[in-house]
Amino acid sequence: MPPLDVLPLAESSNLLAARNQMAWTLGFHIVFACLGVALPATILTANYLGLKRGDGAAMELARRWSKAMAVTFAVGAVSGTLLSFEFGLLWPEFMDRFGAAFGVAFAIEGIFFFLEAIFLAVYIYGWKRLGGWAHFWSGVPMVVTGIGGAFSVVAANAWMNQPQGFTLDAAGKVVDVEPLKVLFNPATGYEVAHMILAAYMVAGFLVASIYAVGMLKGRRDRVHRLGLLIPLTIACLLTPVQLFVGDIAAREIANDQPAKFAAMECIQETGTHQDEVVGGICTEDGPKWGISIPDLDSFLVGWSVDTEVTGLNDIPADEHPPAKTLLHLSFDTMVGIGSGLFLLALWFAWAWWKRRDIPATPWFLRLVSVSGAAAIVALWCGWIVTEVGRQPWIVNGYMRTSEAVTQADGVWFTFALVMSIYAALTAITIGVLRAMSRRWREAGAEEETGLPYAPRSEPAP
Amino acid sequence: MSLPDAAAVVLWVGVTFYAVFGGADFGGGFWDLVAGNAERGERPRATIQRSLTPVWEANHVWLIFCLVVLWTAFPSAFSAVMTTLYFPLTVAAFGIILRGSGFAFRKSIEGLSGRRAAGATFAISSVLTPFFMGTVVGAIAAGNVPAEGNGDAFSSWLQPLPLLTGAIFVAGGAYLAAVFLVGDARRAGEADMERYFSRRSLAAALVAGALAVIGLFVLDSEAGYVHDRLLSEGLPLVILSLLCGAVAFAVLLRGGRRPLRPLAAGAFVAVIWGWGVAQFPYLLPTSLGIDQAAAPDPTLTIVLIVFAVAAVLVLPSLALLYTLSQRDLLESEH
Numbered sequence: 001m002p003p004l005d006v007l008p009l010a011e012s013s014n015l016l017a018a019r020n021q022m023a024w025t026l027g028f029h030i031v032f033a034c035l036g037v038a039l040p041a042t043i044l045t046a047n048y049l050g051l052k053r054g055d056g057a058a059m060e061l062a063r064r065w066s067k068a069m070a071v072t073f074a075v076g077a078v079s080g081t082l083l084s085f086e087f088g089l090l091w092p093e094f095m096d097r098f099g100a101a102f103g104v105a106f107a108i109e110g111i112f113f114f115l116e117a118i119f120l121a122v123y124i125y126g127w128k129r130l131g132g133w134a135h136f137w138s139g140v141p142m143v144v145t146g147i148g149g150a151f152s153v154v155a156a157n158a159w160m161n162q163p164q165g166f167t168l169d170a171a172g173k174v175v176d177v178e179p180l181k182v183l184f185n186p187a188t189g190y191e192v193a194h195m196i197l198a199a200y201m202v203a204g205f206l207v208a209s210i211y212a213v214g215m216l217k218g219r220r221d222r223v224h225r226l227g228l229l230i231p232l233t234i235a236c237l238l239t240p241v242q243l244f245v246g247d248i249a250a251r252e253i254a255n256d257q258p259a260k261f262a263a264m265e266c267i268q269e270t271g272t273h274q275d276e277v278v279g280g281i282c283t284e285d286g287p288k289w290g291i292s293i294p295d296l297d298s299f300l301v302g303w304s305v306d307t308e309v310t311g312l313n314d315i316p317a318d319e320h321p322p323a324k325t326l327l328h329l330s331f332d333t334m335v336g337i338g339s340g341l342f343l344l345a346l347w348f349a350w351a352w353w354k355r356r357d358i359p360a361t362p363w364f365l366r367l368v369s370v371s372g373a374a375a376i377v378a379l380w381c382g383w384i385v386t387e388v389g390r391q392p393w394i395v396n397g398y399m400r401t402s403e404a405v406t407q408a409d410g411v412w413f414t415f416a417l418v419m420s421i422y423a424a425l426t427a428i429t430i431g432v433l434r435a436m437s438r439r440w441r442e443a444g445a446e447e448e449t450g451l452p453y454a455p456r457s458e459p460a461p
Numbered sequence: 462m463s464l465p466d467a468a469a470v471v472l473w474v475g476v477t478f479y480a481v482f483g484g485a486d487f488g489g490g491f492w493d494l495v496a497g498n499a500e501r502g503e504r505p506r507a508t509i510q511r512s513l514t515p516v517w518e519a520n521h522v523w524l525i526f527c528l529v530v531l532w533t534a535f536p537s538a539f540s541a542v543m544t545t546l547y548f549p550l551t552v553a554a555f556g557i558i559l560r561g562s563g564f565a566f567r568k569s570i571e572g573l574s575g576r577r578a579a580g581a582t583f584a585i586s587s588v589l590t591p592f593f594m595g596t597v598v599g600a601i602a603a604g605n606v607p608a609e610g611n612g613d614a615f616s617s618w619l620q621p622l623p624l625l626t627g628a629i630f631v632a633g634g635a636y637l638a639a640v641f642l643v644g645d646a647r648r649a650g651e652a653d654m655e656r657y658f659s660r661r662s663l664a665a666a667l668v669a670g671a672l673a674v675i676g677l678f679v680l681d682s683e684a685g686y687v688h689d690r691l692l693s694e695g696l697p698l699v700i701l702s703l704l705c706g707a708v709a710f711a712v713l714l715r716g717g718r719r720p721l722r723p724l725a726a727g728a729f730v731a732v733i734w735g736w737g738v739a740q741f742p743y744l745l746p747t748s749l750g751i752d753q754a755a756a757p758d759p760t761l762t763i764v765l766i767v768f769a770v771a772a773v774l775v776l777p778s779l780a781l782l783y784t785l786s787q788r789d790l791l792e793s794e795h
Contacts, residue, residue, distance in 0.1 A: 074565035077518055078558045084528045085554040088543030092610060095532050096540035100756030103533025107767045110522070110529045111775060117519045118778045125515045125791035174536075177759045407611055408547045421555065425562055428570070428579075435571040 015402050017411035018090040021418055023387070025082055027380055028422050032076030034379065036116070037150045037196065038203035039069050040123075040142035042231050047139065049230075051132050057222040061230070063127055064440055065207070068433055070124045075429055077117065082418075090411070094394050094404035100174045101166040102156055102395075104182045109152030116145035147196055154195045158187035161386070162256060163395050172399075186256055190249040191386075197242040198382065202375045204235025205341065209372030210437070212365045219441075228358070232368060235375075236345035243342055246335070247300075254301045257396065258310035260389035263321040264331040265297055270311040274298045279332055282324040321391050330381040330388075337378035341371060464762065465755035468534040469744070471768045473737045475530055479523035480733055481637065481726050484630070486517045488638025490560060490587020491631060492661065493580065499573075506580070508654050509638075510568070512645040515791040517564065519782055524557070526771075534764045535754040537608070538744040545612035546600055549593040549623075556590030559583075591634050592627035599626030601745055602736070603684045608749035622676075622683040629672045633729060636665035640709070640725040647718070648787070659713055662725075666710050673732070686746045691739035698735035702728045 043065045050059030087095050095102075122130075123139035130138065159165075165181025166174045211227035254261040261267075266282035267274055274297035280290025295305040312320055321327060344367055351359040358364055394401040462470070489509045496502030496509075532539040543550060563583030570579050596618040600606060605617040618624075639662035646654035680688040691699060709724035711717075740746055744754050755761060785791050 071565050071569055074518065074561050077521060078561035081521070081525060081557050081561075082554050084525055085543075085550060088528075088532065088539055089547050089551060089554070092540040092544045095543070096537050096610070099532040099536030099539060100534075100760045103529060103536070103756070104760060104763050106529045107533050107764055110526050111767060111771050113525060114519070114522045114771065114775045115778055117522050118775070118782050121515045121519055121782055122785060122791065126785070128792050129790045130785075175757055177757050179759055179763045406544060406547070408544060408614065410548075414551055417555070421558060425558075428562070428566055431571075432566055432569045436569060 014407070014411050015405045017415045018405045019401065021411065021415040022086060022090055024415075024422065025079065025086060025418060026383070026387075028426070029076065029079040029083055030379065030383065031202065031376055032072050032079060033150075033153075034199035034202040035069065035072045035206075036076045037146040037199040039065065039072070039207075040120075040139060040146055041200070042203060042207060042234060043069065044136065044139050044143060045234065046226070046230050047136050049226075051136060055226075057226050058230070060223055061227050064436075066124050066127070068436060069120070071429065071432055071436075073117075073120055075425060079422075079425075080113075089408070089414075090406055091394065091401075091404040092406050094399060097173055097399065098163075098166075098395055101163075101177050101182050102159060104177065104179045105152045105156035105159065108183070109149050109156075112145040112149035112152060116142055116149060119145070150196050150199060151192050152183075154192045155183050155185070155188045157386070158191040159183075159185050160394065161185075161191070161260075161390055161396050162187040163398055168398075187252070190245060190252050193245045194242070194249050194382070197238050197245060198375075198379050200238050201235050201242060201341065202372070202379055204231040204238070205368075205375040206231075206372030208232035208235065209369045212368035212371075216362060216365050216369060228368065232348065235341075235371075236348050239338070239341050239345045243338055246338060251301055254309060257389070259312070259315045259319060259321060260327075260385070262310055262312045262315065263324045263389055264327045264385050265309075266324055266328045267297070267309055267311040268313060270308065270314045272298055272306045272308050274301075274307075274309045276300065277328075279329070282328045287328065319392065321389050323388055327385055327389050330384040334378045334381035334385065337374045337381075341375065341378075344368070344371060463752070464758055464765070465534075465751045466742075468530070468755065468761045468764050469751045471764060472527060472530045472534065473734070474768075475523055475527040476737075477730055477733050479520075479527055480633075481729055482516070482520035483523055484591065484634035484729070485637040485641050486513055486520050486634075487560075487587045487591040487631075488634035488636065488665075489513050489642070490564075490584050491635040492638060492642070492658075494584035494588060499577065504651070504654060505657060508642055508646050508649070508651065508658075511649070512642060513564070514568075515786045516782060517561075519779060521557075521561065530764055530768075534756050534761055535744055535751070536756060537610075538749055538754040541606050541608055541610035541612075541745060541749065542597065542601065544610035545606045545614070545617050546597045548614055549596045549600075549618050553590050553593040553597070556586040556593065559586040560590055588631055591630040595627030595630030596623040598630070599623030602626070602680070602687045602740065604686070604746050604748065606745050606748075608745055608753070620683065622679045625672065625676055625679055629669065629676060632665055632669040632672055636662060636669045637725055637729060639665050640713075640721055643713075644722060648789070659716065662713050663710065666706065666713070670706065684746070686743070687736070687739045690741070691735055694741075695735040695738040698731045698738060702731035702735060705731060 043062050046058045046065065047062035049055050050062055119138060119141040123135065123142060126135050126138055159182055162185040164185050165178040165183075167176040169175045208228050208231040211224050211231075214224050215228060250261070263282075265274075266277060266280075266287040268284065268286045273295045276293045276296035277287040277290035278293070280287045282288075298305050298307040298309055301307050301309050312324075347359060347364065351357060351364075390396055392400050392402065394404045489512065493502075493506055493509050496505045528539075531542075559582050563579045563581075563586065567576055567579040567583060570576050600618040600620070600623040603620060603622045605620065605623070606612050639658045642658040643655055643662060646652075646658055677688070677691075680691065705724045705728035709721060709728060712719075712721050712724065742751050743749060744751055782791075
């Protein structure tokens with residue numbers, strides 16, 4: 001029976017290709033999605049300051065950022081469309097069996113995305129001919145719809161982690177749905193909050209890092225100063241909230257997704273007094289080469305060293321998440337970057353409280369200039385923990401990813417194609433944004449003095 | 462009307478909006494592609510750019526709307542289509558990425574050669590995408606998508622009807638775009654561009670009309686069910702479409718103004734609904750009915766509620782966007 005020998009290999013090969021394609025296209029899209037969710041509030045803050053205080057530099061920033069957003073939103077919209085196709089092209093069995101439940105969240109997302117695209121167009125292209133405040137208010141729906149859209153999409157993902165609100169028939173098909181239970185599943189609260197905060201941190205630190213680089217090069221004019229201060233303030237204010245939400249999320253996962261938690265913390269044996277191991281690799285005998293803090297893991301999960309934490313030994317072997325070292329290090333990297341950004345926020349807050357200025361040392365700007373990339377890495381790590389940590393399931397406890405994958409040929413080919421297209425897109429997007437900033441800088445030199453309330457550039461400290 | 466039928470109507474409304482507005486945006490890319498070298502094509506390309514810039518992203522969302530309604534309300538139909546027609550659908554998906562990013566980059570990229578490459582990417586993918594979407598629709602109508610999915614990857618759409626439908630999609634989009642651009646050029650006071658797109662509307666109307674007539678014959682041999690219903694239950698809509706198209710043609714010939722756009726869109730909409738009536742009560746003629754494919758009632762109810770909210774919130778917002786755009790309150794050169 002040769003087909004039996006060949007088939008599993010072909011199937012597992014498709015699974016690997018499909019998972020890779022999904023992972024990379026999501027990883028690409030999510031950065032642009034974050035900008036779509038969080039840039040509007042950043043832009044409107046600058047726009048508000050510009051209108052309220054007649055601050056020409058703030059107004060100029062709002063105008064520039066909205067032009068950059070026109071590019072990033074377009075890339076985000078089309079890369080998001082590819083994901084919609086991929087649900088069917090890569091995971092047809094999943095959509096067939098669970099589309100009726102999973103789709104509920106996406107149907108709602110459709111409205112938010114529609115409204116965001118419409119008002120984004122009005123705002124971006126309305127700079128010259130709409131009145132100041134009318135223009136400002138035309139942008140406010142972007143903020144609301146961005147958050148609403150993020151809620152719906154992340155609720156759909158949360159449902160994959162904590163599926164509920166449906167009844168299956170004997171064939172495993174959804175025959176009844178409770179939409180509210182689908183939308184508000186146990187993972188919705190912490191996943192949605194964690195993701196929206198992450199979007200604001202990514203957008204804030206990323207924009208601030210661009211101006212930090214400029215200031216390090218000696219550009220200390222008011223546009224650069226405000227360009228750093230506005231996004232950095234938003235991101236730094238939200239970072240402690242994010243640590244708090246992330247802490248809750250980890251505890252919830254320990255309770256409701258024990259396999260994911262055991263893998264990301266590399267806990268092999270169920271028991272109390274679990275050590276928290278930072279770094280290292282995950283082996284079947286437990287973590288190796290990491291820094292171990294006695295009993296801390298149990299304490300963090302239940303505020304007592306006597307808290308019992310489930311280990312992988314209590315989870316059937318065929319339900320173990322793969323790549324436990326990757327999961328463990330991704331989790332640690334995310335927490336590490338989050339904590340680092342928190343320290344950066346504290347430093348910024350202290351300096352601001354003391355002297356109403358950013359810290360004088362160039363080291364502060366150097367750290368800010370890498371904070372954007374760091375925030376994106378943390379974002380990716382978080383999604384690796386969520387998604388790889390849910391494997392081998394696509395719908396936790398109900399459907400394996402291997403059952404969901406397409407039988408079609410050529411997934412490795414489309415994966416290779418999508419990688420080359422996205423590599424080119426990434427390079428061009430960055431190139432286009434850099435060219436924009438160069439043009440603004442060249443044009444800005446003479447414009448600057450003409451702005452109504454812009455004070456003179458301050459000399460570099 | 463039963464819940465599944467109502468959800469199918471919602472799907473079809475989304476398809477109609479996407480076909481008219483998304484189709485016209487793709488058509489703009491077609492005229493961009495055939496506008497000639499950089500010098501000759503500069504002014505028509507500028508008119509196309511101005512007209513598309515503020516609205517194409519909003520128009521594009523109708524596609525997402527259709528996909529989401531299809532997989533939520535009719536998951537097994539979505540899966541059957543995706544597992545059978547994955548080749549044209551993958552090309553269309555890549556085309557969407559290249560079309561959108563090419564268009565967005567074209568005005569921001571540095572240097573003439575970069576701009577030209579971005580423009581060519583936008584224009585070529587604007588033709589390929591609707592063509593392959595058309596092959597999908599044609600393959601469904603021809604009954605080449607089995608209800609259980611995983612139909613033949615190539616022979617399902619490499620047939621006369623799907624390929625012809627692809628051509629009709631391209632020609633139809635080009636026709637609508639040219640008609641819309643006539644109005645945009647007129648508003649901008651560019652009489653030569655008005656004539657330019659007027660001539661092209663007439664040509665595209667003739668091509669699209671000829672393809673549609675050939676389509677009826679091919680339909681007869683490849684998609685009997687759809688053909689028969691199109692010429693019985695769907696006949697009033699077919700006649701309406703012909704009438705709208707003929708009057709629009711006469712208006713164009715006389716160089717008239719109104720009501721050119723409603724007539725051209727009307728010809729389009731009537732034929733889309735004629736098609737819908739012809740396929741009824743099947744999503745995949747004749748193997749998967751609307752009722753068989755439908756999700757449980759609570760899901761369909763959510764889809765209808767979402768549609769009602771969209772009608773209250775999204776349609777007026779879209780109207781606002783179009784009004785601002787048509788009154789030149791939105792600049793295309795940001």
